Amino acid sequence: MMEGTLRILKRFIGSTMMISAFLLAFNFIFLGIWIFNGMNKGNSPGAVVQNVAEGLHRSSDTYSLDAISAKLLKEDHAWAMLINDSGKVAWNYMLPEEIPKTYSLTDVAKFTQSYLMDYPVFVWEHDEGLVVIGFPKESFAKYPHILPTSWVSSLPLRVVALLIINIGLALLLSLLIGYRLIRSIRPLTQGIQALGEDRETFIEPKGILADLAKNVNSAAALLRKKNVSLKERDEARSNWIAGISHDIRTPLSMVLGYASDLEENSDIPKEQRRKASIIRKQAEYLRSLVSDLNLVSMLEYEMQPLNKKQIRLSVLARQIASEFLNNGLDERFIIEVKFPDERVQVNGDERLLKRAIINLVQNSINHNPDGCVILLQTAFDESSRTCSFIVEDNGNGIPQNEIPNLLELPFSSKRKRSSHNGHGLGLPMVARIAKAHFGCLILSSDVGKGLKAELVLPSVNPN
Amino acid sequence: MGDIKNKKLLIVDDEYEIRNMVDGFLRKEGFGRIYQASSCTEALQVFHTVKPDLAILDIMLPDGDGFSLLSSLRQTSNIPILFLTARGEDEDRLLGLGLGADDYIIKPFLPRELVLRLSAIMRRVYSPPKQEQRPIFQLGNYNIDFESGIVQNDKNEYHLTAKEHALLFKLYENRNRIVTSDALCQAAWGDDYYGYENTLMVHIRRIREKIEANPSKPEYLLTIRGLGYKLMVKEEE
Numbered sequence: 001m002m003e004g005t006l007r008i009l010k011r012f013i014g015s016t017m018m019i020s021a022f023l024l025a026f027n028f029i030f031l032g033i034w035i036f037n038g039m040n041k042g043n044s045p046g047a048v049v050q051n052v053a054e055g056l057h058r059s060s061d062t063y064s065l066d067a068i069s070a071k072l073l074k075e076d077h078a079w080a081m082l083i084n085d086s087g088k089v090a091w092n093y094m095l096p097e098e099i100p101k102t103y104s105l106t107d108v109a110k111f112t113q114s115y116l117m118d119y120p121v122f123v124w125e126h127d128e129g130l131v132v133i134g135f136p137k138e139s140f141a142k143y144p145h146i147l148p149t150s151w152v153s154s155l156p157l158r159v160v161a162l163l164i165i166n167i168g169l170a171l172l173l174s175l176l177i178g179y180r181l182i183r184s185i186r187p188l189t190q191g192i193q194a195l196g197e198d199r200e201t202f203i204e205p206k207g208i209l210a211d212l213a214k215n216v217n218s219a220a221a222l223l224r225k226k227n228v229s230l231k232e233r234d235e236a237r238s239n240w241i242a243g244i245s246h247d248i249r250t251p252l253s254m255v256l257g258y259a260s261d262l263e264e265n266s267d268i269p270k271e272q273r274r275k276a277s278i279i280r281k282q283a284e285y286l287r288s289l290v291s292d293l294n295l296v297s298m299l300e301y302e303m304q305p306l307n308k309k310q311i312r313l314s315v316l317a318r319q320i321a322s323e324f325l326n327n328g329l330d331e332r333f334i335i336e337v338k339f340p341d342e343r344v345q346v347n348g349d350e351r352l353l354k355r356a357i358i359n360l361v362q363n364s365i366n367h368n369p370d371g372c373v374i375l376l377q378t379a380f381d382e383s384s385r386t387c388s389f390i391v392e393d394n395g396n397g398i399p400q401n402e403i404p405n406l407l408e409l410p411f412s413s414k415r416k417r418s419s420h421n422g423h424g425l426g427l428p429m430v431a432r433i434a435k436a437h438f439g440c441l442i443l444s445s446d447v448g449k450g451l452k453a454e455l456v457l458p459s460v461n462p463n
Numbered sequence: 464m465g466d467i468k469n470k471k472l473l474i475v476d477d478e479y480e481i482r483n484m485v486d487g488f489l490r491k492e493g494f495g496r497i498y499q500a501s502s503c504t505e506a507l508q509v510f511h512t513v514k515p516d517l518a519i520l521d522i523m524l525p526d527g528d529g530f531s532l533l534s535s536l537r538q539t540s541n542i543p544i545l546f547l548t549a550r551g552e553d554e555d556r557l558l559g560l561g562l563g564a565d566d567y568i569i570k571p572f573l574p575r576e577l578v579l580r581l582s583a584i585m586r587r588v589y590s591p592p593k594q595e596q597r598p599i600f601q602l603g604n605y606n607i608d609f610e611s612g613i614v615q616n617d618k619n620e621y622h623l624t625a626k627e628h629a630l631l632f633k634l635y636e637n638r639n640r641i642v643t644s645d646a647l648c649q650a651a652w653g654d655d656y657y658g659y660e661n662t663l664m665v666h667i668r669r670i671r672e673k674i675e676a677n678p679s680k681p682e683y684l685l686t687i688r689g690l691g692y693k694l695m696v697k698e699e700e
Contacts, residue, residue: 242552245551246549246550246551247549249549249551249569249570249571250478250481250549250570252570252571253481253484253549253570253571253572254480254481254484254571255571256571256572256573257484257488257571257572257573257574258484260573260574260575261487261488261491261574264575283571287571291551294551294552298552305553305554307553312645312657315643315645318643318644318645318689318690318691319643319645319646321689321690322640322641322642322643322687322690322691325641325687325690326640326641336689337689337690338689339689342660351553
């Protein structure tokens with residue numbers, strides 16, 4: 001979250017700086033080609049006056065202006081005069097009436113700096129005196145540029161300083177604007193993040209991003225609605241399965257009850273009793289199927305309540321191993337236990353965890369009719385703070401590519417092949433029990449290499 | 464034991480076939496006075512007229528549920544009550560037991576299991592107190608008396624300490640079955656038993672010194688490596 005904000009801010013500042021730099025460069029170029037362009041509109045007064053001064057020649061007592069200079073003056077509607085050394089106008093061209101014909105040194109000094117009777121005038125020296133060109137009133141503005149040398153020499157430094165100040169200002173402004181933007185975006189990003197994490201969210205729609213906030217809110221409401229209907233459907237499905245398994249139990253009671261009764265009845269022939277025994281066993285199988293189905297459905301739809309308490313895995317393992325041995329485990333199977341750390345503990349539902357582990361052991365027994373060694377062990381992973389309950393056998397194993405299949409529910413779209421052994425609910429159930437405890441089931445196996453089932457669960461501090 | 468079979472039993476279930484089946488199993492076991500009811504109302508009626516000594520209740524009944532029936536029965540009587548129901552969820556089981564039911568059996572059930580559980584409850588509630596006496600049993604040449612805590616053979620007589628008594632009794636209760644070291648420690652030191660494993664080994668050795676001819680080669684009190692211990696007792700017929 002913080003990282004994301006920082007990244008946005010960085011990007012924002014970067015692009016703002018780019019824009020500033022671009023604008024600056026653009027302005028410089030623009031200034032050059034557009035502003036200064038107008039400055040030299042027509043012929044520059046300096047050029048005109050120089051031209052006129054060079055084009056004015058004296059022959060005996062009269063002056064003559066060459067055609068080019070005359071044409072220049074005409075184009076600019078300018079007038080011209082030549083003031084000789086005694087201050088008199090010796091020659092003129094289109095001189096307006098109001099212009100005096102004699103000038104003192106003071107007059108000359110005055111108009112050279114500024115205007116002559118509001119006419120912008122420019123001067124150039126000539127062999128016979130001073131050539132003065134007057135342009136129409138208000139056609140030029142004259143500014144005397146008088147600059148201290150120190151100012152001129154420090155000009156580059158000042159320009160650089162100005163540039164730096166500009167950059168700094170741009171940075172500051174972009175930071176400020178960026179910060180304000182981020183602040184207005186923050187509720188939105190938080191809201192969207194909450195959406196992603198499936199948390200409830202509502203954003204106060206205000207400021208420039210009010211519309212966006214409203215959209216996020218409506219998306220959140222939509223998601224919520226969908227979640228509710230999904231949950232309702234899950235509940236309905238789970239209740240449906242619970243109902244069916246309930247309804248199956250009563251007729252099954254009679255099948256199991258009477259079959260078992262016949263099996264134990266010494267008045268009937270042995271053969272008939274054997275058949276009753278088969279019915280009884282199948283009824284027991286159906287019973288376990290129904291209860292597994294119900295549990296898996298409850299777990300799948302997250303409706304199974306967990307009665308959690310702290311459980312030491314080694315205690316659980318010893319208990320389960322003893323139960324298998326006490327209930328007459330076939331001699332072909334050997335159960336071994338290994339607990340490197342007795343203190344490994346989890347917070348879990350004892351009945352469910354026990355059911356999961358018994359399932360794993362029974363799985364090893366069912367799939368290795370020729371017998372095998374079943375090793376129960378616990379492990380603790382310091383770095384991930386997880387512990388494992390491992391059930392490992394040295395039996396037939398299964399091909400590696402079939403492992404992912406084993407954890408999917410039978411007949412689900414993800415399961416490529418239906419199970420060929422048992423109802424196929426056992427391992428998916430174990431995986432779901434692990435998931436309900438925020439853990440997972442990891443299977444590893446290969447043909448002839450046995451099966452290793454690892455129930456990874458979050459561990460609690462051994463105290 | 465004979466008078467237990469004379470007790471009156473009440474079966475409440477809306478399913479006629481189930482009532483009949485349970486009735487049949489119990490009669491076969493020797494229970495002769497069995498009454499049936501198919502609803503809460505009927506059950507209460509029978510309950511007041513017959514005054515049964517034990518009731519087996521279903522939970523789903525046409526005019527109410529077994530939990531409330533149990534509560535109303537409990538207001539006037541303390542007889543043992545069993546649930547026999549198709550509701551298999553942990554919650555229901557815990558609710559039933561929490562309300563004071565003596566057992567909770569989930570359908571489908573094995574008739575044998577029902578009879579055994581029912582008889583166990585009947586014995587506990589109705590048998591004369593002399594049954595409470597702690598057993599005396601024979602282990603090879605040794606005679607072990609849990610009442611006095613004395614182990615005797617033809618030559619010697621040993622006294623069991625309190626812990627040894629608790630451990631040996633736990634093993635005897637589960638004779639011929641593996642008892643995990645956890646269950647043994649819990650029997651001797653209570654729920655906070657963690658850390659007593661080594662002490663347990665010491666106590667087991669002392670018990671062996673008292674009940675085994677050769678304590679280093681035990682015949683009766685066997686170690687089951689990694690799991691716990693097992694007391695081998697030959698049951699006399």
